[in-house]
Amino acid sequence: MIKIVKSLAGKPAELIEEYGMSVSSIVDAVQRALKRKR
């Protein structure tokens, strides 16, 4: 039998959060990039 991999079956906002694409994740990324500026 082919195994079906279960997804989170979450709501869009939950998935955006889970995969690191939320507003707070973007803010964190901007802050990290700022620190790396030469």
Place this chain on the structure above:
Amino acid sequence: MNCGPWAGKLSANINEMLNPDLKLNPKIFDKDVEQIPIRQGYGEGLLLAGEKDSRVVALCADLTESTKTNLFAEKFPKRFIEIGVAEQNLATVASGMAAMGKIPFIASYAMFSPGRNWEQIRTTICYNNQNVKIAGSHAGISVGPDGGTHQAIEDIAITRVIPRLTVLSPCDAIEARKATLAAAAFVGPVYIRLAREKTPVMTTEKTPFQIGKAQVFFEPKENAQVGIVGTGALLHNALLAAQELEQKGIAVKVLNLSTIKPIDEDRLVLLAQETGALVTVEEHQIAGGVGSAVAEALAHLYPVPIEFIGVHDRFGQSGLPAELLKHYNMDVESIQSAVKKVLKRKR
């Protein structure tokens, strides 16, 4: 190469710059270097894998001889399935066999697998994490006269984007044989990129191979000013370019990236730190290929200027392999120009 009366001396000195730990082909820079099609290495590796493990089965989509799957099919006819011109079935049947404990190797031209059956590879094989090995032959524009419809120059992009899929791109037939054996032993889906034409043999039986490990093939005695990251048969052009640049006083280190995914970040960072500037060399679209993968990794870890050798958003066309490599700026001269260009961009 024409080195005149200095040919012997130069050759000896240049060969000293080959990584001794890798036991590379000492004739690597010679005009009469042995040439074997990379796909031949796949066929031999598949046969050996079949002898080692009875779970190995092979499936093909009407290209048994072209993909060298015939070597396996002749030895193990009961473990070989001719699917016919039905690449989507090729992927789904293999996925089902993997679910039942087999280790299926599927082969076709890269344009058709993973090209035509990309969705089946993504969903039926990789989403379900099935232990299927996908061999895509005739990759790159050096397929030659078959023309743009049969020259897969997008396959790296469409495979490396799929989660769980390991992507291998051996530089010669010997490495392809080892990559095929390594893929058989590895648990999980693997894509192996192969080429049609006879190409120079750069490695030897003694050269180590490990999935996930990039290897420095050429290292100048002085500090390298530029690093070249090459993959597949075009690595030979990168080595020839490095050799000629060395004679012109530009020290270049050459890395063989035989595993595109997972990419060897540690080795790439080291090369970027040592040289401060890179050139990537691949017979593939610039968008989404090895250059993109290198740039993605280094943007996070250690950004340096990069020049990209590959196809710049164009389709292939019919021609002789050497003519096409020159036309699409992937010849030795173009690589040298890219090295000089990136040198000027160094901070």
